[in-house]
Amino acid sequence: MKRGSISVAGVGKEFGTTTVLNEVDLAIEGGSFVTLLGPSGCGKTTLLRLIAGFLEPSRGAIAIDGAAMQGVPPRRRPIGMVFQNLALFPHLDVFENVAYGLKVRGTPAADIAGPVSRFLGLVGLAGFERRRIGQLSGGQKQRVALARSLVLEPAILLLDEPLSALDLQLRRQLQVELKSIQRQLATTFVFVTHDQEEATLLSDTIVVMDGGRVQQVGTPGEIYRRPASPFVARFVGDINMLPGRIVSLDATSAEIEIGGSRLRLPLTAVIGKERAGASCEIACRPEAIAVQPSSTGSFSFAARVAALHRLGPMLKVTFDTVHGPLTGLMMANAPAAELAENQPVELSIAPQSLTVFANP
């Protein structure tokens, strides 16, 4: 097994009487890029600090590469951490910041310069050794923080929303670099963010969290295509939610009613406690909505174009429909995209792109 695996078993955390984490179970594979994704207050940073050892769990156990971490202080864990505000040492220059971990470990002076310049090179800061921290731009500070942790070659690097303070362009650029550095080193990266796009771009595995619980674990594709709950569906990517009702069920499929139309969907597309007569929400990604006359088996209905937004090569359309407003996304050069505002259109949705959430 690859170095840097993490196992979180039944971990809960309370601060006073406030429960921040609820029975979290999680297995993180060594060498993977994992993102803890969720809104603020969902417990993702708490989970990260539990793995780092700055907090001890109230319940449950954390193990790194099979070794129990209970009572092990952060400095004895095989982890590095990049903090949200980076926490670079303001009284040391770039070289000394990166050399810090080697120095406190008692590495002989002769063996420090080599790794430091290698990792400064890796993050693209060769030649910046004697710069003061205050002389660096936001992106450069980011790179110093990364090199400072990576120079110790930890099995796991924990990153607490490190890119959140940067402007979008720099952020995109650093995301690409971060991913390529992770691939080169094969270090496990556990990355906390509230930005679902960032999570989708970077991760091998996304852990969606809300209310102190893990809502779903999966690849970015799985989470996008098959969200496990209405929360995940709404949080990751754009989504349309249509109200409906489960009419009947059999062994393999369910009949769903949406605004007068009836659809038969495989039971695997229905999530939650399904029972006949229950109301439900039907989730539909914008790109699944097509402007075309109905073909057999598809779910189609009349609509009117309410608004058009051009997003580069894409066209985002808001439709007024009998089911309420719906957002569609299509290639701007597609023939069907020759739309004008107030134009009446016929929409159709392929049933296999729908996910049904039965209301409890």
Add this chain to the structure above:
Amino acid sequence: MRTSATPRSLGWLLLPALLVLALFLGSVVLLFLNAFWTKDGVSLVYFRQIVERPDYHEVFLRTVSISVVVALASAVLAYPIAWLLWRLPRWRNLLLVVVLVPWLVSLVVRTYGWLVILGPKGFLNEALRWLGAIQSPLPLIFNDLGVVIGLTHVLMPFSVIATLSVLLQIDTRLEEASESLGASGLATWRRVVLPLSLPGVFTGIGITFLTSMGAIVTPILLGGIRQKMAGTQIYQEVVYNFNMNKASAWALCLLLLSGLGLMLLRALESALVPKADR
């Protein structure tokens, strides 16, 4: 951008400030005049005295060395207290009151307290004699040691506050970062917290050094009869000898020495303290 025109009629609000400034500047000018302009015309006689008389050299030397010792002792004793106050945010306010409460008591009363503790028949000597540790009382007071103890006690809170105010600006994430990089608590203190808190320590040293350079009450009450400091000498010239010219000359020399000391301290600080970017 000016949000509103300042009414000219409000200019009189500056009056109290101007008055204070005028009195301050006036007294400084008077000090200079008094120092050089004696009843025999312009004269450097008191400065010549200070330069030539060995007993006066001794007074200035004692003043400077006592002040240096007091400043260093305050810094060293204040650091752990400031560190504790920083570390225990729950107790910070209470402990701060404990540190500052002596200031609510008059300086004279506080100094007399030390007489009770350190005097020949004081608490400490009696306790040591009762324990059989000593035969005759230790000379803890009415000498330079007494002055150092008294001044350090009086001035240490300044050092605590100066150090604490800088410690409070240190981002606690820096300690976590240090720990995540493998440093123990002690190593983190030595490599991160101490260097970043040194500016506060130096500020404290500056304040306590300057204040003890001008000390009067404590050396009078706790010092030896013949072991004067510059402040007590000036006090004596003003109150007993009514020699304002001599007192002014002494005050100018004391000011000069204090300024020199401060400049040395600044030089030392910029050599020792790494510049931290915030």
